[in-house]
Structures are given as C-alpha cells and as structure tokens.
Amino acid sequence: MATLYRKYRPQTFAEVTGQDTVTTTIQNQIATQKVAHAYLFSGPRGVGKTTIARLLAKAINCENRKLGEYEPCNKCSSCTETSVGRNIDVIEIDAASHTGVDNVRENIIDNAQFKPTRSPFKVFIIDEVHMLSTSAFNALLKTIEEPPAHVVFVLATTEMHKLPATILSRCQRFNFKKVGFDEMLKRLEKIAKAEEIKIDQEVLERIIGKSEGCLRDAESLLGQVFSLNEKKITVENAAGILPPSNIDAVIEYLTGIALEQPNKSLQTLNNLTNEGASFDQFALETLEVLRHLLFLQVDPKLVDSVMYSKDTLKKLMALAEVKDNSFYSRLTYRMIEARLQIKSSPIPSLPLEIIAIEFNLEGHDDTLPPSEPPNSSGLGTTIKGDTIKGTEVNNDPPTTVVETVVEEKEKSGLKNTLKTAISTITNKHPLQTTIEDIRKVWARAIDKVSETNHSLTFVLKMSSLVKTSEHGLHISFPYSFHKEKIEEKKNKKVVEEALSQILNENVILVCELCEEASVTNPPPEELNDLAADFGGEIVKE
Secondary structure, eight states: OOOHHHHTOOSSGGGOOSOHHHHHHHHHHHHTTOOOSEEEEESSTTSSHHHHHHHHHHHHTOSSOOTTOOSOOSOSHHHHHHHTTOOTTEEEEETTTOOSHHHHIIIIIHHHTSOOSSSSOEEEEEETGGGSOHHHHHHHHHHHHSOOTTEEEEEEESOGGGSOHHHHTTSEEEEOOOOOHHHHHHHHHHHHHHTTOEEOHHHHHHHHHHHTTOHHHHHHHHHHHHTTOOSEEOHHHHTTTSOOOSHHHHHHHHHHHHTTOHHHHHHHHHHHHHTTOOHHHHHHHHHHHHHHHHHHHHOGGGSOTTSSOHHHHHHHHHHHTTSOHHHHHHHHHHHHHHHHHHTTOSSTTHHHHHHHHHHHHTTTOTTOOOOOOOOOTTTHHHHHSSEETTEETTTSOHHHHHHHHHHHHHTTTOHHHHHHHHHHHHTOOOOSSOHHHHHHHHHHHHHHHHHHOTTHHHHHHTOEEEEEETTEEEEEESSHHHHHHHHSHHHHHHHHHHHHHHHTSOOOEEEEEOTTOOOOOOOHHHHHHHHHHTTOOOOOO
16 A cells, blocks of 8 residues: 555646745746756755656656646656656666765766657656765766756755755755645645545644644654544544644743743643653743744744644744743743753653742843752652642742741751752842941952862952842952853852851852953962962063
8 A cells, every 4th residue: 555645746736735936937947948957956855855856857758748838747658657657767866875976977977878768858866965975976067067958957955055066056956845834734634535534633733743844744644643444533543643732731831931820830730740741842842932932023934834823823922922032032041951950850840840930939030040950859749739738839829839838848857958949949049148248258258268279269359249139149250251260060169158157148149240340450479379370470571
C-alpha cells in the first residue's frame, strides 16, 4: 500500500499546496518557452521541492502540451513514465549517496553530452545537492555554466548556505516556504474526503501542529491515524498517535503570570502533573510562545502562522497586549533557566511553579534582577498540593500559603530553612542595618575579604555603596569588569559572608553598573599589591 504522500503527490501545478510564488513563475516560463538551464530550489524539507522539479520535467517534455500552456497532460507516455520514475530522460540523483567527483562525472557530466532518447530535454534533478564534495562541485561547475541546449538542471537543497557561490550565481533561485496552517488544513481535509474517512478537525489541527509546516510529515501522520481502520477518527481514538497539544495550557499558564494570578498558572501545572505531561516539553513550547509574543509587539508579520490556528493567534495577540516586551523578555530568560532546572529538579514542575509565584510577588517592578535558582527544600509539595490547614493554594494569596507552611514546619525545627527558601523565591532580602552604618564598617569588611581573597580588595575599593532595599545591599561599580568579577558565585559569597559576620545579619549583594559612581583612586601601594597578585608590576614612564 502506497503511503499517502506518494499516493497524493501533486500531478499538476494546480495541485501544489503553499508555494504559489514558485509555481506561478515556473508556469509562466514553461508557457512562454523561457525555461532556464539551471534552477536551485531551497527550503525546508517536505514542502514540495522535488515534486515541483518533477512537474517541471514532466511539463517541458509533455508530448501533448501546446504553446502557451504549462500543465502536463499526464496521459502521454512521457508524462506517465515521469510520474512513476521510469523516464530515462529524467535523471534523479541523491547527492547524499553520490558525493564524490567520480559519481558526478559518470552520472551527470558524461551523461549530459548525449541527447535525450525520446524527449526534448534531458532533466537532471539533484536532491540534497549541498552534500556534494568540493571537487564534485568544481567538476560540475563547467557543465552547469554552459550546458548543452537539451539539458536542464534542478538542484534541490535544505541548506543553501553550504553551496559554493560559483554554483549559486549560475542558477535561478527559488525559495520554498513552510506550508501555512489553513493551506495544510484544506489539503488534509481533501485527502480524508478522498479516503472516505471522517476525522475531527481537532485531530487535523494536532497533525498540523506536530508537522511544523512540513506537508510530507503531515501526510505521513495522517496515514498513521488512518491506520486505526476507523471510519470516524475522533480525538479520543487518535490520542495514542497524537498526544494533545500543550498550546492551550501554555496560554493559560502565561495568562496567569501576566495577570498576576498565580493560582491560574499553578492550577494549569497541577492539571498537567495529573495528566503525566512532560514539563521539559511544556517549557520548550512555552518558550516558543514567548518568542512569538515578543514578535507580536515588534511586528506581527514575524509570527510563524504555520504553527497556530486563527483562534490561537487571537489569544496570543490578546496576551501580547497585557504586558510590554520588557516583561516578556525577562520572562523568556527565566523560562530558559527553568527548563535547565527541570532536568535536575526533584519535582519537575517546581521551577515553573516558582516562576508563577515570583513574578506575582515582584509586583510591577520590571527592573529587578533575575532570581537565583530556586531552593526546592520543603516547598514542592506545598505549591503543588491542594490544601494546608484547609487553605487552598490555588485560591489564596501566595503569602498566606507561605506563612502557613512556616507555621506547620516550625515544630519540626525547619523554620529557618523554609524562610531561606521563601526568601529565595520572592527575591527579597531586606536589611535591618542602615546604609550609613554599613559605610562605617565597609573598610573592616574589605579587610576581612582580603583574608580570603586579596585580589578582590582593589575591586571593592573601586565600588560605591548605593543603598539598602528589600532586595539587599546595592553596590555599584564604574566598570562592567569589576561588576562581573564580584558577581562570580565564589567571589560574591566571600563578600556576603564577610558583611554578614560583621553586621550579624544575612546580607545579599545587588551589583549594579554606574559609570558615574564616586570612587577614590587607590594609593600606589595598593596598585602594586594588585599587580603582584597577578604576577606583574606597575611600570612608570
């Protein structure tokens, strides 16, 4: 039994789906007898490059086609032989398995010198042409540049950037695109009707979503669904082949974050947990949606309409209006972090739950720095669970839940541990000590740091104490190099521990870059010490 994509391969240009620009140009060339000697078809896999190459070969060799026409008759011997791959004047070569120069000379260069056996043109279709070796390209170059009048080359590739410029300049180039959602839906519905099988539209939409614009993949998936041998294909009986798309769940999750309704986001994640969903895949799909939300605010034309139905696009456009690009950009970075954390998290959903909570607790301050990776100790089941002392997580403010958790764990001696974890989640580290008092002990702190890491002394003396806030001690640096040096995990820890010991409270540094920070030039002896630390010395002119 033939696969669907072979059984329903287009036999005329009118049957081609989603490549109107390409087909229109080639049709005009055929009708006006202005066919080029070499074509280059580039684009994603499974969108019709080889199909249109065969249609071109079939049309220019059709025995019944008249001047001004462009469609092959599909009745003459030349057309029928080309359709089944038996026309000896249409030579198809897979460059992936014929990469060497000897194959090119034998199968193409030498063969091109002989006139067609029975057709007006000898057509060479070279698939995956980018796989040819450099020597093979060099050998082919002269023939493509000045081919015999009876020869037409069609080169097809998914990676045009790998082709030599000398080849590119000698071909007419056509860029193929992914097949759009609506176009693909019509195509699949037509095939289902021809097969006399009724199929739910949601099943077709899932197929389109999985195929990512590749029509061949979509037709292959449709064939798998048809193998269920059902006259009526529903979402339920196709679930084994096509698991549900997470797109609606992704939109619900992001909507909860954007509207500062973490209960909505947490409920979505809880449902996914009950369904046994892959949170790694969910995070990946969320990143794809966030990418398109950023596009929508810059230029809606950038959005890949292949992936989404019109209804889904409307939802995305509405979501894009809720927050600005700064918010979604920051959320995207946090989602990238979360996806990496999912693989090592004891509770896969926890990194995503943390994002839902922390973005709500931050309020409207979009200038906050990204939080450190979450500490999952003792919090995973709380965020995901249903009830604590009769308080439902999904219906009450996160602070109520957090306070309840602390109260519950206090008897077990875990209060401090939980407070640390909660502090990490909320990214808030308020200091009791004032900025004036910290300035008074700053020199002592630098001396203490020097006991552990002397090279940090110079950097800290170049810094400026700015303020204290609910997020910690803000310290600014005149140069990004200084800021990045202190932000290194081990260095930041040394400074924070020194300050914490002197102030008798937990200190978190918030490093900032400020070129106008007032700094005092260090004395010469300190510069000498710094140079010595790095194995050098100060040279005076």
